[in-house]
Amino acid sequence: MSEPLHRQLGMTDDEYDHVVEILEREPLDAELAMYSVMWSEHCSYKSSRVHLRRFPSDAPWVVVGPGENAGVVDLGDGWLAALRIESHNHPSFVEPYQGAATGVGGILRDILTMGARPIAVWDPLRFGSLDDAHNRYLFDGVVKGIAGYGNAVGVPTVGGEIEFDDCYAGNPLVNVMCLGLMKREQLVLSAATGEDNLAVLLGNATGRDGIGGASILASASFDEESGAKRPSVQVGDPFEEKKLIEACLELFARGLVVGIQDLGAAGIACATSETAANGGMGMNVDLDAVHLREHDMTAPEMLMSESQERMLAIVRPADLKAVLGVADRWDVSASIIGTVVPGGDLTIHHRGELVAEIPAASLSEDAPLYRRPLERPADLDALWSETPAVPTDDAAASLLRLLDDPAIGDRSWISEQYDHMLFLNTIVEPGHDASLLRIKGTQKALAVSTDGNGRRCRLDPRRGAALLVWEAALNVAVTGARPIAVVDNLNFGNPEKPEIMWQFSETVDGMSDACRDLGLPVVGGNVSFYNETDGIDIHPTPVVGVLGLAEPYPDPPPRLDRAEAGMALWLVGPEGDPDLAGSAHQRVVEARLEGRPAAPDPGAGRSVIEAAVVLADVCPVLHDVSIGGIAVAAAEVAIRSGVGVQIDPGVDLFGEGPHRFLVAVPADLAHDAITALGASGATHRVIGRFAGDEIVLGTEVVSLEEAANTWREAIPRRMG
C-alpha cells in the first residue's frame, strides 16, 4: 500500500506531525500504533472533550468524578457506590452475541478497577423494527449475549430500556451501565506510584483479539466493508472474568495493590501509560513476560491487543508473593510485565529491542482536541412549525396499538433471560420505573433508572436531553429514592458533520441544565460517535442513568402490581397542554415525528420528585407517566395488578408532558397521602379509580383481558 502507515492507522497528517514534535523524531511502529489508538475518537474524546467540560460534576457526596474508570459517590456510613455506562454499538452489529457479551465484561472491569464489587447491570438497547428478520436476529443475539455473559459471571442484570426505530437498523445501540458497591477503605485508583513497584498483568492470555478494533470498530462508520473488519471480533469468557473479579476483590481486601487498571481499548499500551501517567511516574515494560495465547505476536500487536478479561495491578515488591498466591488460588494467570520508574517515560522492550520510549502522559494529555463546527439542522424549523394533533377519538384502538408495541409491551421476554435476583438485593425487579436494590444490613437501598428517547431528542436535543434527566430522576423517586448522581452515554452520528455536532452540543447543554436544576452531579459517561450507516445518522440518542438513594427504603416498596379495586387513581404533577411532540402516539398510531417537545419546568419538577419520595412510603402504587401517556401508564398498572381502571373523561390520555406520575390511593390512606403531598408543593387531582375488569378511557372501553394479552404478547409474538 502506498498510504503512509499513520493514515492506514486512521491518523491525520497533523496528528502525525504532532507525534514527531513530542518525540523530536519519527515514531517507531509500535509507538505510532499506540498514538493512533490512544488518540482515536474512542479513547481521546477529541471531538467531545470541549463540550463535556460543561457538565456539572461536583457535589459534596462525589468521591470520584468523571475522568476515572467510574464515578464514585458516598452513600453514608462508609458505603460507596461506583457507577459507569459504556457502549458496545459497533461490535454488537458485527457479532451481536459476542459484541454484547464483551460489552458487559468491559463495564464490569471498569467498576472492579475502583475497588468495588459489581452488583448490577442495566442494558439500554436500540434496534430497527422487529418486523425485519435481521433486526430480530440482532435483538435476540444481543439479549442472549448479555444473558450469557452476565448470568455466568454472576452479576445480575436488573434493568435497562429499549426502543425500536428504523434509524437503528444498520446501527443498533448496545449500552451497558454497571453499579458497584464497596466500603470506603476498598477504594483504589488507577495510579502507578512508588519507584520499583511492579506491574502485574492478570487474567486472560493475550492474543490477536480485536487488534485495532478500538479505533476501527468504534470510530469508523459502517459501510460495505464491514465484512472485512470481522477478524477482530472478540470473544468473551465470563468464567475468566468471574475468577478475575474474585481474585481482585481478595487483593483489594488484603491491601495488596497500590493501583489497578483494566485493559480495554489499546490493552497493554493504554493500561501501562495511564497508570504511569496517573502516578506521575514512568514504567519499564518487558513484553517478553506477557503470557500469550498466540506465540508469534509482534510488539504492536501485543500492545494493541484487546484480549478480554485482563487487569494490570501495581504491587509492592514485598507483596508480590502474596499477589501471585491469590492469583494461583483462583487459577488466574499472572505475569510481571513492568517496573515503575521515576521520570515519566514509558519504555517498552520486546525480544531485547527497544520498541517504544515515549512520555507516558503524552498519550492522553497531548491528545488532539477538536472544536468541530456546529450547525443547527435546517429541517428543525419545519418540524417545529407543526403543532401535533391532540387525538380525540379512537382512544381504545390507539391504546391497544400502543400496548402491542414492543417498546411498550411486556419486556419480561428480555428481563427473564437475565438473572436479576442474584445477591438477594433486588427488592423491586425489572419491569417497574426503576429497580431498587437494598444494601443488606442497612436501611439503604439504591434505585437506578436508565432512559433515552431518540425521537424527542431528534426534535429538540436540548429539551429532549433535559427531559431525560428529569424522567430518570422521577423514575428513581417513585421507588422512594432521592436522585444523587448521573452517568450518561452519548450515542451520536458522525461528528464531522456540523449538524451532528450541534445536536451533541445542545444535548450537553440540556443535560447540564437539568442536572444543575436538580443538584445532580454527572460522575461519568461515555461518548459513541459515528453511529451511521451508509451516511445515514441515528437519531441523537443520549442515554442517562440516574442513581438514587432511599433511606430508609420503603418496605414494602411501591410496585405496579399492588393496585386493588376501590383504590382511587391520582395524577400528581402540573396540568399543561397535552404534549404529543415525539410521543409514542405519534410514532405508533400516526406514523409521524413533528412538533417541539415542551420545556421542563424545574420548579414543578423538583416538587413532583419530592412528592414521589414521600408518597412512596404511603401508597402501594406509584408510576411515572412517560411513553404512551396516562392511558398507557394506567393500563400498565391495571394489567400488572389484574384489576380494571376507569379514567375520567377529559383527561389527557396520550400526551407525554413531563413531571407527572400516577398513584393508586386506598381510601383509608387518602388523608395521609394529602398530608404527605402538602409539604412537597406538588398538585394532584383524582382522575379515576380502580374497579372491574375493563380499562375505561372516558367514553371508550377496552377489556382488561384483551389489553393484558396484547401487552404480554408484544415481544413474544414477534420473536416466535
Place this chain on the structure above:
Amino acid sequence: MKVRVEITRRASISDPEGTTVARGLRDLGYDEVGEVHMGRTIHLDIAGDDPDAVMDRVDEMCRRLLANPVIEDYVITVEEPA
C-alpha cells in the same frame, strides 16, 4: 440423505471453552494433552437424491442459520447418500 455439518471456531478467535477443557484434562493427569478446540456438529436428514443440489442447499442453510460466518468455519459431508 444424511448430511453432517461440522462447525469450528476460526483459528484466530479465542476458544475459552477449549482452554478450560484442556486444563481440566491436565488436572486429571492427562499431561499429554496439548491444545483443545471445541466444535459443533449438526446431523441433518434431507429429502432429495441429487448430492450436488443437497450440498448447495445445506451450504445455504449454513450461511443463513447454522453457522455464524463472523467467527466460525464449517465443513459439509454427505454421510449417507439417498
Place this chain on the structure above:
Amino acid sequence: MKVRVEITRRASISDPEGTTVARGLRDLGYDEVGEVHMGRTIHLDIAGDDPDAVMDRVDEMCRRLLANPVIEDYVITVEEPA
C-alpha cells in the same frame, strides 16, 4: 497426534436444540429437512505416537470427563497421526 471426539446425545434423551434447529430451517423454507440432531466435537492435540495407546487414553478421557454416559455417546477418530 490430532484426535477428534464427537459427542452426541443418546437417542432416548431429548435434544431441544436439534428440534429447534429443524423448526428454524423449515421456517426458512427448507421443507426437505427431516430430523436434526446436534453434537459437539472436541479436537485434541495429543503427545504420543502409538495410535492404540492414544486411543485408549482418549477413550478413558471420554468416560471420565468428556462425555456423560447417562445422556451421551461418543466416537473417537484419529484425524492426523503423529
Place this chain on the structure above:
Amino acid sequence: MTQRVAVVVFPGTNCEHDVVHALDLLGVDARLVFHKETSLDGFAGVVLPGGFAHGDYLRTGAIARFSPIMTEVARFAEIGRPVLGICNGFQILCEAGLLPGALVENRDLRFVCRPIHLRVESTGSVLTGSAAVGDVLEIPLNSYEGNYVADTDVLDELERTGGVVLRYCDPGGDVSDAANPNGAARSIAGVARGSVAGLMPHPERAVEAILGSADGLSLLRSFVDSLTPSRV
C-alpha cells in the same frame, strides 16, 4: 448447639453468599469452603450452591465434580450426612453420580429467571422432610440447563422410591406441560437419594417477604432439621 454447614465455592460459583444469608436466617453457622479443600471435618452437612462452576464449559458440572472437595462430598453421601445441591450444585451432583439423571438445555433454549411454583411430592428427603406432600411453594428458577432427563427405568425407579421430591406446577398445584418451565421429564424439579437432594429452583432466593416470597424457608428448614449435631 449451632449446626455448622459447609457451602462449597467452585470457581464460577455465584450463589454462595446468598445461601449463607438464607442459612443465617435459620440460625445455622454456614461457612464457605473452597473447592480445593480436602476435608469437611466439623461440618454436619454440605450445600453445593448455584452458579456456573468452571463456566459450565463442556457440560454443566462436568469439571467441577473432579474438585478435591468432591471426595468428601461423596463420603458425606455414603455415611448419610445431608448433601444439598441447588441449581448448578444439583447439576454437579448428577455429574458426580450422587444423584441419577442429568440436566440439559431448556426446551425453548432460553435462560429462565422468574418465580415458578413447585409441588412437594415426597417428604422422605433432606429437602422436604419438614414440608407436607402437596404443599405448593413459590420459588425462583434461574437456569438455562434446567431440563431434567433420565432414562425411563431410572424415572420409574425414582417415582417408586419417593426420589421425586418436587415437581413444577401451576399456582393451584396442578402439574401440566404448560406449567413446566423448561421441559423437565415428568415436570421434575428436584430429586433425592439417601441423604442427597438436588433441585433446580433457588430456595435461598425466597426467604424474605420483601424478596417476593419466603416459601424457600420450608425447604431449607427441612435441610437444617435433617442435620445431626456435628462432631468436631
